[in-house]
Amino acid sequence: MAVLAVGTTLLVGRARTPCVGHPWGVTATASSRGPALSETPLPPLDGTAKPWPGTHEVLGGVRLHVRRTPGPGGVRVVYVHGLGGSSTNWTDLAALLAPFAGGVALDLPGFGFSEPREGFDFSLAAHAAVVADALGDLADGPVHLVGNSMGGAIALLVAARRPELVRTLTLISPAMPDLRPHPGRLSDPRMALAYLPLVGGRIRRQLAAMGARERARQVIALCYADPGAFPEHRLEELTEEHGARASLAWAGPAMGRTTFGILRAWLARGPASLWNVAPLVRAPSLVVWGEQDRVISVRRAVRTARSLPDARLLVLPRTGHVAQMEQPVTVAQAVLGMWEGVDAGTW
Structure with a gap:
């Protein structure tokens, strides 16, 4: 893997150049091939638009609150939010991608307005099973799967364990193991106690x-x-x-139990480790990270992209943990660039 600077945006793609010298373990080279930012015109971003309307639907046998984005070809892109987030985290990105793919943003069980069913254990594996079952009802074929933070880890599990469901995978600051004991990673330091x-x-x-x-x-x-x-x-x-x-x-309770579920996943060893799950993914993958992410360190970015067999990395300066909300146009251009490259066989 190597790195290519385009303006102030860092693009990391697969290359044969040795990966040394960069603070994250990569080296700059003009021959690098990062993710192409699509030049296809996007619709104007209406930053005042309300969140997409939400409804409750039974998907995969589970009642979930979802927000649908109209678009061509039926449902083709599915969005999965992070810990404490909801389907409203995707309002702008879904609007930008709507001309190219109809979409569904899910509220995971216990988040947004999706009430968890009795006995749900709130592990990452349980959330991933819900998403995988929902995908079976949402589309006749594989979808473009997009996840942020915890949703990125969940999307990773789905892509690895149910490859027939996933056409492409986009991970935005995915919750890969990061056990730094720092209260600055919490929205309120009292949460640690x-x-x-x-x-x-x-x-x-x-x-x-x-x-x-x-x-x-x-x-x-x-x-x-x-x-x-x-x-x-x-x-x-x-x-x-x-x-x-x-x-x-x-x-x-859903927030607390899911937090512990993430910690258990981070402490897992052997085949259950997220680092060992990532190499099982076969879908073309785009990893996006904010250079100023305080929740999951950008130092996890290169390792994450390296762990995926067919991935490229986009690191955005002056961006934190939710790049799809902070830099929706750039993220949309990168996602669309991947879709175009996969369709053209040039990814």
């Missing part, structure tokens, strides 16, 4: 009593490289969503 004996109950009550707007601001402060760039109307939408979820009895 929330499940400790004696003090945990009090901390959880304090967090539960926090206002919806403050919770929304904390999430954006953690996930955005420049929180001030988050539009005020989007903050209002996120505040409204957080307020609505506060009344759902299952929302808090």
